[in-house]
Amino acid sequence: MSKRILVVDDEADVRSFLTAVLKKNGYETVTASDGRKALEIVKEQPVDLVTLDLMMPNQTGTDFYRKLVKDDKLSQIPVVIISGLPGRHLAVKEPVAVFDKPIDPDELMAAIERALGEG
Amino acid sequence: MGRDPQRLIASALGSLGSFLRRGRPSRNHQWRDLAPCYLSVQDRNLRIIEANAMFRRDFGDCIGEHCYRAYKDRTSPCPECPVLKTFEDGENHTGEEVVITRDGARAQVLVTSTPFSIGLRGRPVSVLEMSTNITQVKALQQELDRSKSYFKQLFDIVPCYITLQDRDFRILESNKLFRDDFGDRTGERCYHAYKRRDSVCPGCPVQATFADGEVHSSEEEVITASGGRGSMIVYSMPVRGENGEIVSVMEVSTNITEVKRLQHELAMMGLAVAGMAHRVKNIVMGLEGGIFVVNTGMEEDDKGQISEGWEMVQRNVGKISRLVKDLLYCSREREPVYRAGVAPDSVLREVHELYCSRTEREGIALRLELEGPIEPGRYDPEGIHNLVANLVANAIDACRFDPDQGKEHVITIRCFANGGGITIQVRDNGPGIPEEQAERVFKGFFSTKGTEGTGLGLLVVRKVATEHGGTVTLDTAVGKGTTFTITLLPCAGGGTAVAAGRDPPAKGDP
Numbered sequence: 238m239s240k241r242i243l244v245v246d247d248e249a250d251v252r253s254f255l256t257a258v259l260k261k262n263g264y265e266t267v268t269a270s271d272g273r274k275a276l277e278i279v280k281e282q283p284v285d286l287v288t289l290d291l292m293m294p295n296q297t298g299t300d301f302y303r304k305l306v307k308d309d310k311l312s313q314i315p316v317v318i319i320s321g322l323p324g325r326h327l328a329v330k331e332p333v334a335v336f337d338k339p340i341d342p343d344e345l346m347a348a349i350e351r352a353l354g355e356g
Numbered sequence: 357m358g359r360d361p362q363r364l365i366a367s368a369l370g371s372l373g374s375f376l377r378r379g380r381p382s383r384n385h386q387w388r389d390l391a392p393c394y395l396s397v398q399d400r401n402l403r404i405i406e407a408n409a410m411f412r413r414d415f416g417d418c419i420g421e422h423c424y425r426a427y428k429d430r431t432s433p434c435p436e437c438p439v440l441k442t443f444e445d446g447e448n449h450t451g452e453e454v455v456i457t458r459d460g461a462r463a464q465v466l467v468t469s470t471p472f473s474i475g476l477r478g479r480p481v482s483v484l485e486m487s488t489n490i491t492q493v494k495a496l497q498q499e500l501d502r503s504k505s506y507f508k509q510l511f512d513i514v515p516c517y518i519t520l521q522d523r524d525f526r527i528l529e530s531n532k533l534f535r536d537d538f539g540d541r542t543g544e545r546c547y548h549a550y551k552r553r554d555s556v557c558p559g560c561p562v563q564a565t566f567a568d569g570e571v572h573s574s575e576e577e578v579i580t581a582s583g584g585r586g587s588m589i590v591y592s593m594p595v596r597g598e599n600g601e602i603v604s605v606m607e608v609s610t611n612i613t614e615v616k617r618l619q620h621e622l623a624m625m626g627l628a629v630a631g632m633a634h635r636v637k638n639i640v641m642g643l644e645g646g647i648f649v650v651n652t653g654m655e656e657d658d659k660g661q662i663s664e665g666w667e668m669v670q671r672n673v674g675k676i677s678r679l680v681k682d683l684l685y686c687s688r689e690r691e692p693v694y695r696a697g698v699a700p701d702s703v704l705r706e707v708h709e710l711y712c713s714r715t716e717r718e719g720i721a722l723r724l725e726l727e728g729p730i731e732p733g734r735y736d737p738e739g740i741h742n743l744v745a746n747l748v749a750n751a752i753d754a755c756r757f758d759p760d761q762g763k764e765h766v767i768t769i770r771c772f773a774n775g776g777g778i779t780i781q782v783r784d785n786g787p788g789i790p791e792e793q794a795e796r797v798f799k800g801f802f803s804t805k806g807t808e809g810t811g812l813g814l815l816v817v818r819k820v821a822t823e824h825g826g827t828v829t830l831d832t833a834v835g836k837g838t839t840f841t842i843t844l845l846p847c848a849g850g851g852t853a854v855a856a857g858r859d860p861p862a863k864g865d866p
Binding site: 248250253257342 | 633634635637638640641642644645646648649652661664665668671672757759
């Protein structure tokens with residue numbers, strides 16, 4: 238059974254891009270356009286990894302990340318940050334990988350596979 | 357020396373003459389010698405009959421000598437001699453003369469003559485001449501005149517607008533620079549002279565100085581006589597009377613239009629560079645995504661994916677195009693082009709039409725409310741189009757990202773006449789902007805990072821509004837929505853006008 242990745246970004250085209258890359262590499266995807274929707278999804282359905290943008294309307298990626306790592310049931314979900322804000326720190330816990338936009342799909346896939354123990 | 361002191365002295369001398377004529381000889385002598393001036397009695401030939409102690413001290417014992425000889429070592433009477441005039445008409449006369457004492461010192465004297473003894477035919481037989489040494493007074497007078505002239509020069513040459521105002525804000529005095537740029541507004545109220553207002557400005561520093569006697573300052577937008585607009589930093593300081601009471605307030609205004617413009621441009625440049633990098637990253641990623649999807653579609657011979665990827669490419673090329681356009685608006689590259697007879701309502705109809713299908717797809721109602729007659733005027737139509745388009749794009753983003761998706765979203769573009777100009781409002785019932793963010797919305801690339809806006813939109817809005825001498829205000833409540841209110845004034849002047857407020861008003865733009 239393929240693993241499910243949650244793609245969180247407010248830019249529709251970025252979501253489409255990441256979805257296409259992930260699907261091509263055999264992953265199932267689910268998307269959210271802000272942190273609030275992303276939190277709803279991780280609470281409702283199983284998610285193996287999250288790719289997370291930081292700067293979004295409603296609830297930022299940073300807020301989502303803080304809530305995720307503080308939730309015992311969800312804190313083990315690996316998170317890959319894909320952001321246009323280089324050098325932004327997430328003090329609570331180091332994400333498994335941080336990418337500055339634009340990304341190289343091969344590098345992203347390598348990081349995801351490593352995080353999921355498939356590399 | 358003014359005329360009044362001369363009259364006083366003449367009158368005093370008249371009284372003294374009467375007193376001396378009536379008084380006893382022994383007492384006369386005493387008074388004469390106590391008088392702090394030169395006193396002499398002269399006959400018709402201007403020979404000195406009597407002289408007081410001070411006269412004898414400075415000019416020697418001149419009894420029998422001609423007055424002009426004693427005073428000036430002249431051989432003939434002085435022109436305009438007051439004593440001769442008194443002999444002619446029996447009246448008091450005054451004049452100013454320079455005399456030479458016996459030790460060679462020159463002294464400036466105020467001379468007054470009055471009849472001393474009257475002959476049988478009622479004509480003076482002798483005349484009393486009093487000369488008061490006014491050398492020091494004259495020197496002080498000259499010093500005072502020099503100081504006055506110096507301060508007047510300073511008042512006029514300082515590169516500031518200076519006015520002196522009373523408690524009713526009436527201009528009592530103004531300096532040359534003020535008169536050059538705002539006209540002679542003496543007697544007019546400050547707020548009308550500077551801003552064409554009919555009431556005192558909110559936070560008026562002059563009012564505050566009258567209230568507490570302290571120095572106050574504020575930043576103000578003013579309108580020159582030629583219709584140019586500019587920013588001023590205004591200082592007000594009290595001018596006090598002899599008893600320390602505030603009699604007027606001096607207002608000094610420095611033109612900071614250019615400084616403000618540079619400051620703003622510098623800030624915008626910094627923000628633009630950082631923000632643009634951020635925005636471009638997303639666009640590049642969108643483009644790469646489009647190419648990736650197209651390539652995948654081609655590999656898999658999936659026309660649906662090819663089409664989807666190509667749309668992504670097109671969308672992101674469109675975004676770059678808008679970003680560059682907005683950047684141009686925020687830079688000096690794009691000067692506003694004012695045209696006469698621009699109907700703002702037509703511009704708003706265009707924008708409404710442009711966004712109608714977009715909002716319909718998103719399930720948002722886009723309304724246009726044009727209230728009353730809106731007069732055509734001299735506006736920058738492209739600027740206004742971009743201003744409204746940016747606000748509508750922002751409103752669409754706000755509604756799209758509203759957490760309350762059950763709400764029926766409505767965006768309203770409203771326009772009505774306002775004085776000589778217009779007010780445009782773009783209102784949405786989206787999520788509103790939290791208070792801490794509302795203060796930052798006009799800073800470049802402040803972004804809730806919606807997909808419609810470029811992040812420069814509100815800079816464009818503010819720039820266009822400023823160019824039209826207008827303002828932008830934001831009214832927002834979380835959960836209820838946001839209203840942007842823009843006031844615009846038609847641009848005065850002719851030709852392809854320079855942006856109002858960009859040149860210092862001293863230049864008399866536009």
